[in-house]
Amino acid sequence: MPALRELQAGVRTAILAGDERTAAAAVRPDGLGAAARLAVYRHHVFASLTAALESIYPVIARLVDPRFFRYAADRYIRAQPPASPCLFEYGASFPDFLAAFPASRRLAYLPGVARLEWAMNVALHSPDTPPVEPETLRALPVLALHPSLTLLVSPWPIDAIWRANQPGAVETAVDLHAGAVRLQIWRADDEVVFRGLSPGEFAFRDALACSGRLDAGAEAALAADPDADLVALVRRLLDERVLVGPGARPGW
Amino acid sequence: MESGIGLRAPHVAEVLATRPAVGWLEVHAENYMGGGPAIRALEHLRRDYPLSLHGVGLSLGTAGGLDGGHLQRLAALAARLQPALVSEHLSWSTVDGAYLNHLLPLPYTEETLAVVAEHVGRAQDRLGRRLLVENPSSYLRFEHSPIPEAEFLNALARRTGCGLLCDVNNIYVSGANLGDDPDAYLDALDPAAIGEIHLAGHAVNDADGRPILIDDHGSRVAPAVWALYARALARFGVVPTLVEWDTDVPPLAVLLDEAATAGALLERHGGRERDARAA
Numbered sequence: 206m207p208a209l210r211e212l213q214a215g216v217r218t219a220i221l222a223g224d225e226r227t228a229a230a231a232v233r234p235d236g237l238g239a240a241a242r243l244a245v246y247r248h249h250v251f252a253s254l255t256a257a258l259e260s261i262y263p264v265i266a267r268l269v270d271p272r273f274f275r276y277a278a279d280r281y282i283r284a285q286p287p288a289s290p291c292l293f294e295y296g297a298s299f300p301d302f303l304a305a306f307p308a309s310r311r312l313a314y315l316p317g318v319a320r321l322e323w324a325m326n327v328a329l330h331s332p333d334t335p336p337v338e339p340e341t342l343r344a345l346p347v348l349a350l351h352p353s354l355t356l357l358v359s360p361w362p363i364d365a366i367w368r369a370n371q372p373g374a375v376e377t378a379v380d381l382h383a384g385a386v387r388l389q390i391w392r393a394d395d396e397v398v399f400r401g402l403s404p405g406e407f408a409f410r411d412a413l414a415c416s417g418r419l420d421a422g423a424e425a426a427l428a429a430d431p432d433a434d435l436v437a438l439v440r441r442l443l444d445e446r447v448l449v450g451p452g453a454r455p456g457w
Numbered sequence: 458m459e460s461g462i463g464l465r466a467p468h469v470a471e472v473l474a475t476r477p478a479v480g481w482l483e484v485h486a487e488n489y490m491g492g493g494p495a496i497r498a499l500e501h502l503r504r505d506y507p508l509s510l511h512g513v514g515l516s517l518g519t520a521g522g523l524d525g526g527h528l529q530r531l532a533a534l535a536a537r538l539q540p541a542l543v544s545e546h547l548s549w550s551t552v553d554g555a556y557l558n559h560l561l562p563l564p565y566t567e568e569t570l571a572v573v574a575e576h577v578g579r580a581q582d583r584l585g586r587r588l589l590v591e592n593p594s595s596y597l598r599f600e601h602s603p604i605p606e607a608e609f610l611n612a613l614a615r616r617t618g619c620g621l622l623c624d625v626n627n628i629y630v631s632g633a634n635l636g637d638d639p640d641a642y643l644d645a646l647d648p649a650a651i652g653e654i655h656l657a658g659h660a661v662n663d664a665d666g667r668p669i670l671i672d673d674h675g676s677r678v679a680p681a682v683w684a685l686y687a688r689a690l691a692r693f694g695v696v697p698t699l700v701e702w703d704t705d706v707p708p709l710a711v712l713l714d715e716a717a718t719a720g721a722l723l724e725r726h727g728g729r730e731r732d733a734r735a736a
Contacts, residue, residue: 209568210520212599213552220557233598235636241665242597246559253558286555290514290527291487330491395494
């Protein structure tokens with residue numbers, strides 16, 4: 206009988222790698238074989254984690270064949286099992302995994318759509334953070350965008366693909382060559398929403414997010430679009446209530 | 458005493474809107490460790506219902522040590538929600554940084570008892586309260602597991618001061634899968650340690666031509682489990698009882714109906730206890 210630590214490492218290998226030699230030797234067969242008994246646990250781990258990924262990535266699951274989704278999930282779970290028991294945090298690297306997954310290389314827009322779905326998941330679960338009020342703006346040396354907010358750029362029309370694959374959506378053809386999209390995904394009044402940003406507004410918010418400074422945002426906005434209306438850009442940040450004080454990014 | 462229900466995401470809006478007559482609510486702690494509308498809904502509900510926080514991810518049986526970060530998140534959530542009960546499982550899920558989303562079985566040895574007792578002690582210190590530890594549903598037994606599970610739980614309670622969450626369905630499922638007598642298991646548990654009872658449905662699957670019971674929380678409580686519950690009440694007295702449903706979650710009314718059945722048994726038993734005291 207191995208010590209507890211070795212036994213648990215053996216069960217991990219049985220579940221994630223399918224190699225049951227260490228674990229099965231420690232299990233009493235008792236009518237039903239050790240492998241069949243371990244398989245009950247293995248099945249639950251994969252079924253529940255696949256379901257967790259499907260709940261975060263419903264459009265990806267819809268875009269591919271169900272068997273393909275289960276196959277991709279199976280490979281992903283083996284390679285990158287959850288690090289935390291909070292399953293709403295599981296799957297951050299699934300878009301990158303899909304981008305490198307040879308079997309889905311033909312669907313070039315898949316990782317981008319997955320990034321949109323992950324950003325929506327982050328928006329749903331991010332902490333509640335009060336926005337900066339206009340009168341306190343000058344007093345804050347460093348600013349940040351709301352922790353629910355993600356800025357995303359994609360060469361594919363991932364927003365149109367997402368909309369066309371919602372339950373009950375009217376069947377529409379998506380022009381895959383419609384050009385790049387720049388999106389902002391965030392939570393507003395408890396609803397997860399996204400909208401497209403112009404190149405100037407995207408550059409403004411992206412630079413602000415990276416530097417924490419409005420002047421850096423303004424510089425980037427003018428570089429992207431010499432006609433950018435800086436006053437309007439700042440006003441919209443405040444109106445959308447997505448500007449917050451420092452130290453408000455989530456830890457995951 | 459009234460019975461409670463396990464509150465799951467599909468029912469939150471309806472419970473918020475209709476405030477059904479149910480004694481208390483239990484939630485899985487890990488589902489509320491983020492921010493946003495989920496935790497805020499719970500903060501509303503906890504004003505009207507006693508709340509129980511049921512952890513599924515602390516992995517009390519991991520030999521490599523407790524995840525301090527996760528314990529910290531559980532403690533922060535408990536501080537925010539001030540639940541009436543906090544519970545976890547006699548199992549493990551995390552090894553070498555990987556969380557295997559399941560309540561995995563432990564060999565019941567002195568080594569395991571020392572590991573789990575240390576972790577329960579640490580959790581209770583951090584939470585500043587007594588933890589209830591739930592008996593798992595099992596699909597296997599290890600070759601070297603000399604301490605009977607009920608005895609292991611009693612010893613854990615004695616050593617750490619923790620309470621026990623007696624899942625009656627789990628006793629039934631494990632008994633069928635491992636060839637143990639559920640009545641004997643129930644009779645072996647220390648009544649003084651029992652702080653909560655769980656009830657749920659299970660599925661009967663086929664494994665290599667042999668039936669195996671799966672604790673899927675996906676149907677009504679089986680008649681045999683209700684009978685075992687009556688025996689538990691006779692032995693433990695009136696204990697807060699919860700009905701859980703996690704797979705193919707039915708309309709809220711079905712779950713409330715199951716909880717009402719448990720509530721009627723609790724009520725009948727409470728009446729008997731009062732009569733016995735009066736006599």
